[in-house]
Amino acid sequence: MEEEIYTDDEKELFELLKWTIEVSTNFPQLSENDKKAAEANVEEYEGIKEGLISLAISRNKFYKETEANKLRHLLEYKDVTCTQCKFFTALKPVGEKVGDEGFSYAVYECPKCGTKFSENLPIHSEDRIKAGEILIKKMRKKKVAKDDIENLEKAIEKMRETNKDVEVKTADLLKLYDDHAKDVSDLIVKFMVHKQNVSTGSKDTNIN
Numbered sequence: 034m035e036e037e038i039y040t041d042d043e044k045e046l047f048e049l050l051k052w053t054i055e056v057s058t059n060f061p062q063l064s065e066n067d068k069k070a071a072e073a074n075v076e077e078y079e080g081i082k083e084g085l086i087s088l089a090i091s092r093n094k095f096y097k098e099t100e101a102n103k104l105r106h107l108l109e110y111k112d113v114t115c116t117q118c119k120f121f122t123a124l125k126p127v128g129e130k131v132g133d134e135g136f137s138y139a140v141y142e143c144p145k146c147g148t149k150f151s152e153n154l155p156i157h158s159e160d161r162i163k164a165g166e167i168l169i170k171k172m173r174k175k176k177v178a179k180d181d182i183e184n185l186e187k188a189i190e191k192m193r194e195t196n197k198d199v200e201v202k203t204a205d206l207l208k209l210y211d212d213h214a215k216d217v218s219d220l221i222v223k224f225m226v227h228k229q230n231v232s233t234g235s236k237d238t239n240i241n
C-alpha cells in the first residue's frame with residue numbers, strides 16, 4: 034500500500050485545485066488579457082500544488098525521523114562491561130528499565146554469564162542532564178577535585194545547549210506545519226466559493 038502523507042484537508046484542496054485548473058484551462062477566454070490572466074492563475078494553482086507536495090514530503094520525513102530517534106538507542110551497539118563477571122564487549126540493549134529517579138536505562142544481557150545489567154548513564158538526554166546535576170552535588174559533598182567537577186559541568190552545559198537547539202528546531206517546524214494547516218483550510222474555503230460561483234453560472238473563472 035502506498036504511504037499516505039497528506040492530511041484530509043490537503044487531499045480536499047488537491048481535488049479543488051485539479052477542478053479549478055481544468056476549468057481555467059478549458060474555459061474559452063474572450064480577450065488576450067483574459068487568456069493571459071487565466072494562464073497566470075493556472076501557474077499560481079500549480080505552484081500551490083507543488084508547495085503542498087514538498088511540505089507533505091518534508092513533514093513526513095520529520096515525523097519518521099522523530100519516531101526513529103525514539104527507538105534508536107535500542108538498535109545501537111555499545112561497549113559495555115558486565116557488572117557481574119566484568120566481561121567487556123559491544124552489546125545491543127535487550128530492553129529498558131526505569132531507575133529510582135524515574136530515569137530510563139538501557140538493559141544489556143551478558144553473553145558470558147547471562148546477567149542482565151545496565152549502565153549508570155540514562156538513555157534520554159534530559160535525564161542525563163538531571164543525573165549529571167545530581168552527580169555534581171554528590172561530588173561537591175565528597176570534595177572531589179575541582180577540575181573533575183568543572184569538566185562534568187561543562188559536559189552538562191553542552192548537553193543543555195544541544196537539547197535546546199533540538200527543541201527550538203522542533204518547535205519551529207511544528208509551528209510551520211500548524212500555520213500550513215490553517216493556510217490549507219483557508220484555501221479550501223476560497224476555492225470552494227470559487228467552484229460554487231462557476232457552477233452557478235458566474236462567468237468569472239478567476240479566483241482573485
Ligand SMILES: [Zn+2]
Pocket residue numbers: 115116117118119120143144145146147148
Ligand atoms: Zn557477565
